[in-house]
Amino acid sequence: MSSIIDQDVERIREAVKESLEFEKKLLQDVEESILHPVQLLVDKATPFQLAVTMQNQGECQGSITAEGSMIKSNLISSSDAVNIFLRGHTQEPFVYENARKPICLAHPALPMVNLVQPTIASKFYCNENLNEVGVTARFVPFFHGGSL
Incomplete structure (x- = not known):
């Protein structure tokens, strides 16, 4: 047994x-x-900080915000900085020229969700400079008609 x-x-x-x-x-x-732990960026990040973070995280960085600060930030409103958003939408190669070393992103992805007040959305979509370079076309609006 x-x-x-x-x-x-x-x-x-x-x-x-x-x-x-x-x-x-x-x-x-x-x-x-x-590869790397998930990082949190604030809406005051520079294009360089965003490019470095995207490079470290497999060329992808998501943005979800309940305020209009991202829409009003220099990352989008500056014509020099807007290129990373345009490339992040279409996943075209992006190169950030830096004095130390260039940051090369072959297929950057920048999915975003911005929940903003109607007045901020109106100012954003009425901005002729952003309309001319195609930024506003990459932000598809959804206006909720009912109450939550």
Whole structure:
């Protein structure tokens, strides 16, 4: 009887050992697949900071904001800085020329959700400079007609 129990105990030990080895391998695989931790940028970021963060995070950075500060920021309103938004929409290559080293993004992606007040949206869509370079065309508006 004790030999049967000993065999069962040994099987359980083997199963536990296999399970631990599997978990260890899984954790190693997960750690290797994560390039960089997710970073939070504030709406006062410069185009350089955005480009560096996108480069470090697989060329993708999402933006979700409940205020109009991103729409009013220099990242969009500056004609020099708007290029990263245009390229992030179409995933065309983007190069930021820096004195230290250029930042090259082959396929940048910049998905954005901006929940803004109607007055800010109106000013944004009426901005002729942004209309001319195609910025406003890349921000598709959705106006909610009902109450929440």
